[in-house]
Amino acid sequence: MEANDVILISDYLAGDLQPEERKSVEERMAQDPDFAGLFKEQEAQLVVLQAVKRSETKEQIRQQYEAFRQQEPARQLNNSRLWQYGAIAATMLVLLLAFWQLRPTSPSPEQLAMGYLEPFPINMDRGSLPQDALAMQDSAYQLYRTGAFEAARPLLIDLHRLSPEDQAIKMYLAESHSQTGHYLDAVGLFEELSEDSPYPDAAQWRLALNLILAGEKERAVSILEQIQAGSHYKEKDAKRLLEELQD
Secondary structure (H helix, E strand, C coil): CCCCCHHHHHHHHHCCCCCHHHHHHHHHHHHHHHHHHHHHHHHHHHHHHHHHHHHHHHHHHHHHHHHHHHHHCCCCHHHHHCCCCCCHHHHHHHHHHHHHCCCCCCCCHHHHHHCCCCCCCCCCCCCCHHHHHHHHHHHHHHHCCCCCCCHHHHHHHHHHHCCCHHHHHHHHHHHHHHHHCCCHHHHHHHHHHHHHHCHHHHHHHHHHHHHHHHCHHHHHHHHHHHHHHCCCCCCHHHHHHHHHHHH
16 A cells, blocks of 8 residues: 555545546556555545534534523513514625625635645554554544544644654644644644655645744745645645735
8 A cells, every 4th residue: 555545535535636637546446455445434534524524513603602692681672673683683794794705805824724724634554552552542543533633632642752753643643733723843743754754745735834824934935835846746736825825
């Protein structure tokens, strides 16, 4: 199994591959049972992550509604007054939406980088951990798999201390730092991984994104320029992001 297979499958599922590249992936699935199994695993993970995101969105809406209800006056409005307020609120909402759609927006570099910050797909490589740490690793990977990065992060920190040379653990720890807003911690690990790991391209791309999020745009631009100039699997994304940063 090639080191970039997980990345290739992730790009296929995200719709980022060209037609000929997609055809190549599909032909390989038909011919390589191991690759097909890995594909199904990553596809299942994507479904779980999407479900988690939908659940989080619903929870955010519920919390916003509850906060709104708590801010209402203690006295109850009569029905006619309530309808009047509702009509006024609806009119204002329509006007605000129309204004917002017409209003020119200029996203910050951090907002642009966040748009590309997809989590690295999980690969259940147990590495070289001692036997008594395997249960911890399984728990960390399961939390990561379901998008619970905040809960996975302390476990991955402990696993990294136990096996600092384990590249898979280092990658998932770096991603957990990134997904929970610890961008400087992520930068340090992604720098190491981009120089020496089975996934240097993925690490280099994530290094650039986390540098932007850490406020180091100039360093990030330099790395993005290297990516778009080489035979990198994120060459097109790097070019697009550079153009967006310059707008």
